[in-house]
Amino acid sequence: MGSDKNMKILIVDDFATMRKVIKNLLRQIGYQDVIEAEDGVHALKELKSQKIDFVISDWNMPNMTGIELLRAVRADSELSSLPFLMVTAESLKENVVEAVKAGVSNYIVKPFTAEVLNEKIKKIIEKQ
Amino acid sequence: MDVRFINPFLEATIDVLKTMAFIEPSPGRPYLKNDSLAIGDVSGIIGFTGAATGSMALSFSEACILKIVSNMLGEESKEINGDIKDAVGEITNMVSGAARKKLESLGLSISAAIPTVVAGKGHSVSHIMGGPSIIIPFETEQGPFVVDVCVGEMK
Numbered sequence: 451m452g453s454d455k456n457m458k459i460l461i462v463d464d465f466a467t468m469r470k471v472i473k474n475l476l477r478q479i480g481y482q483d484v485i486e487a488e489d490g491v492h493a494l495k496e497l498k499s500q501k502i503d504f505v506i507s508d509w510n511m512p513n514m515t516g517i518e519l520l521r522a523v524r525a526d527s528e529l530s531s532l533p534f535l536m537v538t539a540e541s542l543k544e545n546v547v548e549a550v551k552a553g554v555s556n557y558i559v560k561p562f563t564a565e566v567l568n569e570k571i572k573k574i575i576e577k578q
Numbered sequence: 579m580d581v582r583f584i585n586p587f588l589e590a591t592i593d594v595l596k597t598m599a600f601i602e603p604s605p606g607r608p609y610l611k612n613d614s615l616a617i618g619d620v621s622g623i624i625g626f627t628g629a630a631t632g633s634m635a636l637s638f639s640e641a642c643i644l645k646i647v648s649n650m651l652g653e654e655s656k657e658i659n660g661d662i663k664d665a666v667g668e669i670t671n672m673v674s675g676a677a678r679k680k681l682e683s684l685g686l687s688i689s690a691a692i693p694t695v696v697a698g699k700g701h702s703v704s705h706i707m708g709g710p711s712i713i714i715p716f717e718t719e720q721g722p723f724v725v726d727v728c729v730g731e732m733k
Contacts, residue, residue, distance in 0.1 A: 465664050465667065465668050466660075466661065466664055467647070467650075467651070467661055467664035467665040467668055468664075468668045470650075470651050470661075471598065471650050471651060471665075471668075474650070474651055474652035474653075477652070478652075510692075538675075539671050539672055539674070539675030539676075540675040540676075540678055540679050559675075559679075560594075560598075560671075560672045560675065560676075561593065561594045561597035561598040561672050561676070562597065563597055
């Protein structure tokens with residue numbers, strides 16, 4: 451997958467405002483093609499219905515959490531290699547270990563700047 | 579109240595607003611508050627348990643929160659609506675997360691609940707431990723806000 455700015459990014463967060471905040475940060479670093487989902491359940495529906503290149507998901511969400519979504523993505527043969535950036539409000543060691551075990555591409559701790567987000571995305575794309 | 583609990587909240591608040599809203603608030607002198615009347619127009623409250631039980635509230639004046647959220651979203655917010663409340667919840671969550679990380683490095687591990695948000699002139703902020711709470715006042719160019727922390731006895 452190219453690291454071009456045309457890739458389609460899915461933001462998953464139960465807070466509409468946080469989705470807007472991340473969307474705004476992505477816009478600042480040149481990513482315009484962004485869609486949103488309010489939880490893991492809706493995210494999976496989007497992932498199954500269209501081609502998405504990158505997922506940025508919150509950890510704590512009702513219905514299906516970020517880690518549950520990550521596990522579902524990695525277990526699906528068509529989605530298993532999808533870049534997945536996990537957003538957390540804290541960098542607790544046990545959470546990081548759990549996410550790495552589940553196959554997260556990288557994680558980012560809130561609050562973060564557009565530059566930090568850009569760095570994380572670039573690193574993930576380079577590794578793909 | 580153990581003063582070790584105050585600085586992490588103060589630093590976390592500055593970090594979050596600087597990073598997400600490009601606002602650098604200046605802290606004032608902390609003081610004790612005995613009633614539950616909120617100082618601001620909209621407040622986010624979050625409870626925590628662990629090394630200590632308590633709660634923290636962030637209470638913003640209208641002008642201050644409108645500027646913060648406008649900067650966060652990259653579009654102008656003109657009134658306290660659902661988006662603003664949503665943002666206050668998220669800011670509260672982020673401040674609590676960042677403060678917890680700092681507390682953890684001091685060996686004080688706490689876990690937090692989901693924030694609730696209350697808005698309106700003269701609303702109240704009820705802390706789970708009752709009171710009094712410590713108020714850390716902050717000033718921004720657009721107006722004031724406070725961090726209101728109430729921590730019970732530490733385990």
